[in-house]
């Protein structure tokens with residue numbers, strides 16, 4: 001791969017061409033990335049021309065540049081939001097000091113770990129979604145899937161840039177390892193549980209982009225507060241792209257609901273079997289998917305009490321969501337927070353030092369944000385005159401991490417015996433039959449402007465293009 005002009009090939013605003021060491025490191029990594037994309041990226045997509053948004057600069061006109069490109073030729077760029085003059089650390093024990101332009105020796109290991117954990121999720125989701133292109137419900141949706149995929153690829157580049165630029169040989173090794181772990185692999189799985197789950201169908205994809213990409217938003221927001229300025233600036237730019245991923249999820253589920261409600265009205269029935277016979281997804285199944293994706297995602301925030309979370313905050317590595325808008329002392333040494341514990345088989349709230357509960361603080365902020373979109377989904381049902389309402393399960397439901405992992409809790413927050421759980425779990429989480437049914441609806445629709453029977457068309461096309469625009473050219 002020698003002879004590539006990286007300053008042209010990789011759009012960037014970090015003056016790549018002036019840093020020979022960094023350039024060499026990326027020259028070494030790039031072919032491995034492209035090999036990973038070919039092996040683990042979107043299946044059978046190499047020849048398609050896809051109407052994609054490519055970031056070519058960070059200003060508003062530059063990061064939304066649209067054209068048809070083949071995905072392996074997508075220009076994965078490296079962008080940081082412009083530096084803030086004299087930026088100061090605004091929380092933790094270094095508050096008031098100048099933000100760091102390099103990784104301080106004493107925090108290197110923790111910063112690297114944070115960057116690697118975030119970086120690992122980016123290629124993981126591409127791997128999870130790699131088969132979905134074969135069953136896209138429309139060209140519009142296929143294009144959105146690929147947009148999400150190339151941007152997750154760019155997010156990997158963003159983290160790899162930090163590893164290469166600031167973490168020397170260790171960073172380069174970690175960057176290589178990001179391409180070696182694989183979602184769901186027995187020997188070298190991805191770091192976080194939700195990123196080893198399958199995304200087997202499009203309903204799962206919309207739920208994933210709604211719930212799990214939103215976890216991404218909250219993690220990125222917390223990192224955008226970091227005292228390590230390059231990390232703050234990188235994640236700030238990633239957030240502009242993340243918004244589109246959540247849009248894909250929210251509008252996707254919305255369109256599924258709209259179509260189901262339409263069929264329910266036509267058939268004048270609430271019977272799931274009748275609704276399924278009409279080839280659309282019944283609402284209880286959608287609720288079970290929601291329960292699954294929500295509960296798996298809230299686990300991503302980690303243990304409810306964590307000394308690592310306290311350390312990351314106190315040392316300035318990771319802030320809270322909207323740290324700058326909060327009016328407390330930003331040190332939190334004397335603050336407390338209420339977390340759930342299990343006592344005598346019951347859920348109880350207990351006060352614990354807030355510093356130790358910062359994972360829970362971020363999780364609760366996330367839950368609030370998630371609920372807002374679910375309320376918007378319910379508006380779709382309400383408008384259609386359907387009585388069913390989707391609900392967000394209790395945060396103790398189906399947990400695998402933290403204090404709550406040891407107990408069984410119903411979606412409405414009641415602690416259950418193992419027998420009670422087993423007797424009801426099929427009504428709360430997707431069953432193999434549910435998944436098989438949803439899978440049976442997944443067929444590929446590729447004609448411009450046509451949509452699969454189980455989903456309504458979107459209200460608008462992408463970049464003000466018509467809905468029947470040729471978003472993909474199959475070659």
Ligand SMILES: [Fe+2]
Nearest residue numbers: 122152155216
């Ligand atoms: Fe991402």
Ligand SMILES: [Fe+2]
Nearest residue numbers: 213216242245
């Ligand atoms: Fe994302």
